[in-house]
Amino acid sequence: MISSCSLSTETLQRIYGQGARECPSPNEQLTLVFSQSRPFDLLELEELLDAVGWSRRPVRRVRRALDNSLLKVGLWRHDPKFPRLVGFARCTGDGILEATIWDVAVHPLYQGAGLGKQLMAYILESLKEMGLDSVTLFADPGVVAFYERQGWVLEPNGHRCAFWYPK
Amino acid sequence: MISSCSLSTETLQRIYGQGARECPSPNEQLTLVFSQSRPFDLLELEELLDAVGWSRRPVRRVRRALDNSLLKVGLWRHDPKFPRLVGFARCTGDGILEATIWDVAVHPLYQGAGLGKQLMAYILESLKEMGLDSVTLFADPGVVAFYERQGWVLEPNGHRCAFWYPK
Numbered sequence: 258m259i260s261s262c263s264l265s266t267e268t269l270q271r272i273y274g275q276g277a278r279e280c281p282s283p284n285e286q287l288t289l290v291f292s293q294s295r296p297f298d299l300l301e302l303e304e305l306l307d308a309v310g311w312s313r314r315p316v317r318r319v320r321r322a323l324d325n326s327l328l329k330v331g332l333w334r335h336d337p338k339f340p341r342l343v344g345f346a347r348c349t350g351d352g353i354l355e356a357t358i359w360d361v362a363v364h365p366l367y368q369g370a371g372l373g374k375q376l377m378a379y380i381l382e383s384l385k386e387m388g389l390d391s392v393t394l395f396a397d398p399g400v401v402a403f404y405e406r407q408g409w410v411l412e413p414n415g416h417r418c419a420f421w422y423p424k
Numbered sequence: 425m426i427s428s429c430s431l432s433t434e435t436l437q438r439i440y441g442q443g444a445r446e447c448p449s450p451n452e453q454l455t456l457v458f459s460q461s462r463p464f465d466l467l468e469l470e471e472l473l474d475a476v477g478w479s480r481r482p483v484r485r486v487r488r489a490l491d492n493s494l495l496k497v498g499l500w501r502h503d504p505k506f507p508r509l510v511g512f513a514r515c516t517g518d519g520i521l522e523a524t525i526w527d528v529a530v531h532p533l534y535q536g537a538g539l540g541k542q543l544m545a546y547i548l549e550s551l552k553e554m555g556l557d558s559v560t561l562f563a564d565p566g567v568v569a570f571y572e573r574q575g576w577v578l579e580p581n582g583h584r585c586a587f588w589y590p591k
Protein backbone atom coordinates (compact mmCIF):
# COMPACT_ATOMS: atom_id res chain seq x y z
CA MET A 258 0.00 0.00 0.00
CA ILE A 259 1.39 3.38 -1.04
CA SER A 260 0.66 6.18 1.35
CA SER A 261 0.87 9.44 -0.52
CA CYS A 262 -0.30 12.86 0.57
CA SER A 263 -1.19 14.45 -2.70
CA LEU A 264 -3.72 17.06 -1.61
CA SER A 265 -3.03 20.34 0.11
CA THR A 266 -4.75 21.04 3.41
CA GLU A 267 -6.56 23.90 1.70
CA THR A 268 -7.99 21.61 -1.02
CA LEU A 269 -8.91 18.94 1.53
CA GLN A 270 -10.84 21.42 3.66
CA ARG A 271 -12.49 23.20 0.76
CA ILE A 272 -13.88 20.03 -0.80
CA TYR A 273 -14.24 17.71 2.17
CA GLY A 274 -14.65 20.03 5.12
CA GLN A 275 -12.90 20.67 8.41
CA GLY A 276 -10.83 17.76 9.70
CA ALA A 277 -10.85 15.80 6.42
CA ARG A 278 -7.84 13.53 6.00
CA GLU A 279 -6.28 11.53 3.22
CA CYS A 280 -6.61 7.78 3.47
CA PRO A 281 -3.50 5.78 2.50
CA SER A 282 -4.24 4.62 -1.02
CA PRO A 283 -3.46 1.21 -2.50
CA ASN A 284 -2.86 2.78 -5.90
CA GLU A 285 -0.92 5.80 -7.16
CA GLN A 286 -3.74 6.86 -9.47
CA LEU A 287 -6.23 6.86 -6.65
CA THR A 288 -6.52 9.58 -4.02
CA LEU A 289 -8.85 8.72 -1.14
CA VAL A 290 -10.18 11.03 1.55
CA PHE A 291 -11.98 10.53 4.88
CA SER A 292 -14.51 13.20 5.73
CA GLN A 293 -16.95 13.70 8.57
CA SER A 294 -18.54 16.81 7.15
CA ARG A 295 -18.92 16.56 3.37
CA PRO A 296 -22.68 16.12 2.85
CA PHE A 297 -23.89 12.87 1.34
CA ASP A 298 -25.96 12.54 -1.77
CA LEU A 299 -28.49 10.11 -0.30
CA LEU A 300 -29.01 8.33 -3.60
CA GLU A 301 -25.27 7.77 -3.91
CA LEU A 302 -25.21 6.48 -0.32
CA GLU A 303 -28.12 4.18 -1.08
CA GLU A 304 -26.25 2.81 -4.13
CA LEU A 305 -23.20 2.11 -1.97
CA LEU A 306 -25.23 0.35 0.72
CA ASP A 307 -27.11 -1.58 -1.96
CA ALA A 308 -23.82 -2.69 -3.50
CA VAL A 309 -22.72 -4.28 -0.22
CA GLY A 310 -26.11 -5.87 0.27
CA TRP A 311 -27.70 -3.80 3.05
CA SER A 312 -31.45 -3.78 2.95
CA ARG A 313 -32.96 -0.71 1.33
CA ARG A 314 -34.46 1.91 3.64
CA PRO A 315 -36.53 4.96 2.72
CA VAL A 316 -34.28 7.96 1.95
CA ARG A 317 -36.28 10.24 4.24
CA ARG A 318 -35.69 7.95 7.22
CA VAL A 319 -32.02 7.54 6.36
CA ARG A 320 -31.60 11.32 6.29
CA ARG A 321 -33.10 11.66 9.77
CA ALA A 322 -31.05 8.74 11.09
CA LEU A 323 -27.89 10.44 9.79
CA ASP A 324 -28.94 13.72 11.41
CA ASN A 325 -29.25 11.88 14.73
CA SER A 326 -25.93 10.06 14.42
CA LEU A 327 -22.93 10.88 16.56
CA LEU A 328 -20.51 10.53 13.67
CA LYS A 329 -20.83 9.95 9.92
CA VAL A 330 -17.75 9.10 7.92
CA GLY A 331 -17.52 9.14 4.15
CA LEU A 332 -14.58 7.61 2.31
CA TRP A 333 -14.32 9.53 -0.95
CA ARG A 334 -12.46 8.80 -4.15
CA HIS A 335 -11.03 12.21 -4.79
CA ASP A 336 -11.96 14.21 -7.83
CA PRO A 337 -11.80 18.01 -7.79
CA LYS A 338 -15.29 18.24 -9.28
CA PHE A 339 -17.05 14.96 -8.62
CA PRO A 340 -15.74 13.09 -5.57
CA ARG A 341 -17.25 9.64 -5.42
CA LEU A 342 -18.43 7.92 -2.24
CA VAL A 343 -16.69 4.54 -1.98
CA GLY A 344 -16.97 3.87 1.74
CA PHE A 345 -19.20 4.76 4.67
CA ALA A 346 -19.81 4.15 8.35
CA ARG A 347 -21.69 5.88 11.13
CA CYS A 348 -21.92 5.78 14.91
CA THR A 349 -24.71 6.39 17.37
CA GLY A 350 -24.39 6.64 21.12
CA ASP A 351 -24.13 9.18 23.90
CA GLY A 352 -20.59 10.15 22.91
CA ILE A 353 -19.56 10.16 26.56
CA LEU A 354 -19.74 6.59 27.87
CA GLU A 355 -20.43 4.57 24.75
CA ALA A 356 -20.79 4.55 20.99
CA THR A 357 -22.01 1.89 18.58
CA ILE A 358 -20.79 1.58 14.99
CA TRP A 359 -23.33 0.83 12.23
CA ASP A 360 -23.52 0.46 8.46
CA VAL A 361 -19.82 -0.09 7.73
CA ALA A 362 -19.50 -0.38 3.96
CA VAL A 363 -16.73 -0.33 1.37
CA HIS A 364 -17.80 -0.55 -2.28
CA PRO A 365 -17.03 -4.04 -3.66
CA LEU A 366 -14.81 -2.53 -6.40
CA TYR A 367 -12.60 -1.06 -3.67
CA GLN A 368 -12.54 -4.05 -1.33
CA GLY A 369 -9.54 -6.27 -0.69
CA ALA A 370 -7.07 -3.40 -0.43
CA GLY A 371 -7.24 -2.77 3.31
CA LEU A 372 -9.66 0.16 3.08
CA GLY A 373 -12.14 -1.37 5.53
CA LYS A 374 -9.36 -1.64 8.06
CA GLN A 375 -8.31 1.97 7.40
CA LEU A 376 -11.90 3.11 7.78
CA MET A 377 -12.27 1.36 11.14
CA ALA A 378 -8.93 2.76 12.35
CA TYR A 379 -10.05 6.26 11.37
CA ILE A 380 -13.37 5.91 13.21
CA LEU A 381 -11.81 4.51 16.36
CA GLU A 382 -9.30 7.34 16.38
CA SER A 383 -12.12 9.88 16.14
CA LEU A 384 -14.06 8.11 18.90
CA LYS A 385 -10.96 7.86 21.08
CA GLU A 386 -10.88 11.64 21.28
CA MET A 387 -14.28 11.50 23.00
CA GLY A 388 -12.85 9.46 25.88
CA LEU A 389 -15.52 6.75 25.75
CA ASP A 390 -15.61 3.72 28.06
CA SER A 391 -16.20 1.35 25.16
CA VAL A 392 -17.21 1.11 21.53
CA THR A 393 -19.53 -1.65 20.37
CA LEU A 394 -20.85 -3.10 17.15
CA PHE A 395 -22.92 -5.98 15.89
CA ALA A 396 -20.98 -8.08 13.40
CA ASP A 397 -22.58 -10.13 10.63
CA PRO A 398 -21.30 -13.69 10.38
CA GLY A 399 -19.18 -12.90 7.32
CA VAL A 400 -17.16 -10.13 8.97
CA VAL A 401 -16.58 -11.54 12.46
CA ALA A 402 -13.01 -12.58 11.57
CA PHE A 403 -12.36 -9.12 10.08
CA TYR A 404 -13.12 -7.45 13.43
CA GLU A 405 -11.35 -10.13 15.42
CA ARG A 406 -8.12 -9.52 13.49
CA GLN A 407 -8.33 -5.85 14.42
CA GLY A 408 -8.43 -6.49 18.14
CA TRP A 409 -12.15 -6.39 18.80
CA VAL A 410 -13.24 -8.53 21.73
CA LEU A 411 -16.05 -10.86 20.73
CA GLU A 412 -18.63 -11.69 23.37
CA PRO A 413 -16.40 -11.34 26.39
CA ASN A 414 -17.38 -13.50 29.35
CA GLY A 415 -20.43 -14.94 27.70
CA HIS A 416 -22.10 -11.64 26.79
CA ARG A 417 -24.74 -11.99 24.12
CA CYS A 418 -26.23 -9.50 21.78
CA ALA A 419 -29.99 -9.37 21.59
CA PHE A 420 -32.26 -8.04 18.89
CA TRP A 421 -35.87 -7.08 19.16
CA TYR A 422 -38.00 -6.41 16.11
CA PRO A 423 -41.22 -4.41 16.41
CA LYS A 424 -44.24 -6.35 15.20
CA MET B 425 -49.48 -8.98 40.83
CA ILE B 426 -52.11 -6.40 41.68
CA SER B 427 -52.53 -3.68 39.12
CA SER B 428 -54.07 -0.67 40.78
CA CYS B 429 -54.35 2.85 39.46
CA SER B 430 -54.21 4.88 42.62
CA LEU B 431 -52.92 8.22 41.32
CA SER B 432 -54.83 10.83 39.41
CA THR B 433 -53.48 11.96 36.04
CA GLU B 434 -52.98 15.41 37.54
CA THR B 435 -50.81 14.04 40.39
CA LEU B 436 -48.87 11.81 38.00
CA GLN B 437 -48.04 14.70 35.70
CA ARG B 438 -47.29 17.18 38.45
CA ILE B 439 -44.78 14.92 40.21
CA TYR B 440 -43.47 12.75 37.38
CA GLY B 441 -43.96 14.87 34.29
CA GLN B 442 -45.79 14.53 30.99
CA GLY B 443 -46.50 10.97 29.90
CA ALA B 444 -45.76 9.39 33.29
CA ARG B 445 -47.63 6.15 33.90
CA GLU B 446 -48.29 3.87 36.82
CA CYS B 447 -46.49 0.55 36.81
CA PRO B 448 -48.56 -2.46 37.95
CA SER B 449 -47.46 -3.01 41.54
CA PRO B 450 -46.84 -6.34 43.24
CA ASN B 451 -48.06 -4.93 46.54
CA GLU B 452 -51.05 -2.86 47.61
CA GLN B 453 -48.93 -0.63 49.81
CA LEU B 454 -46.61 0.20 46.97
CA THR B 455 -47.38 2.65 44.17
CA LEU B 456 -44.87 2.61 41.33
CA VAL B 457 -44.54 5.07 38.47
CA PHE B 458 -42.65 5.13 35.16
CA SER B 459 -41.39 8.52 34.13
CA GLN B 460 -39.31 9.78 31.22
CA SER B 461 -39.11 13.33 32.41
CA ARG B 462 -38.71 13.51 36.20
CA PRO B 463 -35.09 14.64 36.68
CA PHE B 464 -32.71 12.24 38.38
CA ASP B 465 -30.71 12.97 41.48
CA LEU B 466 -27.41 11.69 40.13
CA LEU B 467 -26.25 10.46 43.52
CA GLU B 468 -29.46 8.47 43.92
CA LEU B 469 -28.97 7.03 40.43
CA GLU B 470 -25.38 6.15 41.29
CA GLU B 471 -26.58 4.34 44.44
CA LEU B 472 -29.08 2.34 42.39
CA LEU B 473 -26.49 1.37 39.77
CA ASP B 474 -24.03 0.54 42.54
CA ALA B 475 -26.62 -1.70 44.19
CA VAL B 476 -26.94 -3.80 41.04
CA GLY B 477 -23.19 -3.93 40.58
CA TRP B 478 -22.53 -1.57 37.67
CA SER B 479 -19.10 -0.05 37.69
CA ARG B 480 -18.95 3.46 39.10
CA ARG B 481 -18.61 6.30 36.63
CA PRO B 482 -17.95 9.98 37.32
CA VAL B 483 -21.20 11.87 37.93
CA ARG B 484 -20.24 14.62 35.47
CA ARG B 485 -19.84 12.10 32.65
CA VAL B 486 -23.05 10.31 33.60
CA ARG B 487 -24.94 13.60 33.43
CA ARG B 488 -23.67 14.28 29.91
CA ALA B 489 -24.38 10.72 28.81
CA LEU B 490 -27.97 11.09 30.05
CA ASP B 491 -28.30 14.41 28.22
CA ASN B 492 -27.24 12.64 25.02
CA SER B 493 -29.55 9.66 25.49
CA LEU B 494 -32.60 9.09 23.34
CA LEU B 495 -34.73 7.98 26.27
CA LYS B 496 -34.24 7.81 30.03
CA VAL B 497 -36.75 5.92 32.14
CA GLY B 498 -37.02 6.10 35.91
CA LEU B 499 -39.14 3.66 37.89
CA TRP B 500 -40.18 5.51 41.02
CA ARG B 501 -41.63 4.32 44.29
CA HIS B 502 -44.32 6.90 44.73
CA ASP B 503 -44.31 9.29 47.61
CA PRO B 504 -45.97 12.70 47.34
CA LYS B 505 -42.88 14.41 48.75
CA PHE B 506 -39.94 12.05 48.27
CA PRO B 507 -40.35 9.63 45.37
CA ARG B 508 -37.59 7.08 45.43
CA LEU B 509 -35.79 5.77 42.35
CA VAL B 510 -36.03 1.97 42.33
CA GLY B 511 -35.45 1.23 38.65
CA PHE B 512 -33.72 2.74 35.64
CA ALA B 513 -32.87 2.19 32.00
CA ARG B 514 -31.80 4.35 29.09
CA CYS B 515 -31.52 4.12 25.31
CA THR B 516 -29.18 5.64 22.79
CA GLY B 517 -29.50 5.50 19.03
CA ASP B 518 -30.74 7.54 16.10
CA GLY B 519 -34.38 7.08 17.08
CA ILE B 520 -35.28 6.44 13.45
CA LEU B 521 -33.69 3.17 12.37
CA GLU B 522 -32.27 1.81 15.60
CA ALA B 523 -31.98 2.17 19.35
CA THR B 524 -29.84 0.38 21.91
CA ILE B 525 -30.88 -0.18 25.52
CA TRP B 526 -28.27 0.33 28.29
CA ASP B 527 -28.01 0.30 32.07
CA VAL B 528 -31.19 -1.63 32.89
CA ALA B 529 -31.41 -1.79 36.68
CA VAL B 530 -34.02 -2.69 39.30
CA HIS B 531 -32.97 -2.23 42.93
CA PRO B 532 -32.31 -5.64 44.55
CA LEU B 533 -34.98 -4.97 47.21
CA TYR B 534 -37.57 -4.69 44.43
CA GLN B 535 -36.40 -7.59 42.28
CA GLY B 536 -38.26 -10.87 41.83
CA ALA B 537 -41.66 -9.23 41.41
CA GLY B 538 -41.69 -8.83 37.64
CA LEU B 539 -40.66 -5.17 37.65
CA GLY B 540 -37.73 -5.73 35.26
CA LYS B 541 -40.15 -7.25 32.78
CA GLN B 542 -42.56 -4.33 33.23
CA LEU B 543 -39.72 -1.88 32.73
CA MET B 544 -38.64 -3.55 29.48
CA ALA B 545 -42.24 -3.66 28.24
CA TYR B 546 -42.63 0.04 28.99
CA ILE B 547 -39.42 0.93 27.13
CA LEU B 548 -40.26 -1.18 24.09
CA GLU B 549 -43.69 0.41 23.92
CA SER B 550 -42.12 3.87 23.96
CA LEU B 551 -39.59 2.85 21.30
CA LYS B 552 -42.30 1.26 19.18
CA GLU B 553 -43.89 4.67 18.74
CA MET B 554 -40.70 5.79 16.98
CA GLY B 555 -41.16 3.17 14.25
CA LEU B 556 -37.63 1.76 14.53
CA ASP B 557 -36.31 -1.11 12.41
CA SER B 558 -34.86 -2.86 15.44
CA VAL B 559 -33.88 -2.46 19.07
CA THR B 560 -30.66 -3.97 20.37
CA LEU B 561 -28.92 -4.57 23.66
CA PHE B 562 -25.88 -6.29 25.07
CA ALA B 563 -26.86 -8.84 27.72
CA ASP B 564 -24.60 -9.87 30.58
CA PRO B 565 -24.36 -13.63 31.06
CA GLY B 566 -26.67 -13.57 34.11
CA VAL B 567 -29.58 -11.95 32.31
CA VAL B 568 -29.52 -13.70 28.93
CA ALA B 569 -32.39 -16.02 29.92
CA PHE B 570 -34.38 -13.02 31.20
CA TYR B 571 -34.31 -11.40 27.76
CA GLU B 572 -34.85 -14.69 25.96
CA ARG B 573 -38.08 -15.30 27.89
CA GLN B 574 -39.34 -11.92 26.71
CA GLY B 575 -38.94 -12.69 23.03
CA TRP B 576 -35.54 -11.15 22.31
CA VAL B 577 -33.66 -12.87 19.52
CA LEU B 578 -30.18 -13.81 20.63
CA GLU B 579 -27.43 -13.71 18.03
CA PRO B 580 -29.59 -14.45 15.03
CA ASN B 581 -27.80 -16.24 12.20
CA GLY B 582 -24.45 -16.23 13.89
CA HIS B 583 -24.23 -12.50 14.54
CA ARG B 584 -21.72 -11.58 17.18
CA CYS B 585 -21.38 -8.57 19.36
CA ALA B 586 -17.98 -6.94 19.49
CA PHE B 587 -16.47 -4.63 22.08
CA TRP B 588 -13.53 -2.32 21.69
CA TYR B 589 -11.88 -0.68 24.66
CA PRO B 590 -9.74 2.43 24.17
CA LYS B 591 -6.17 1.95 25.42
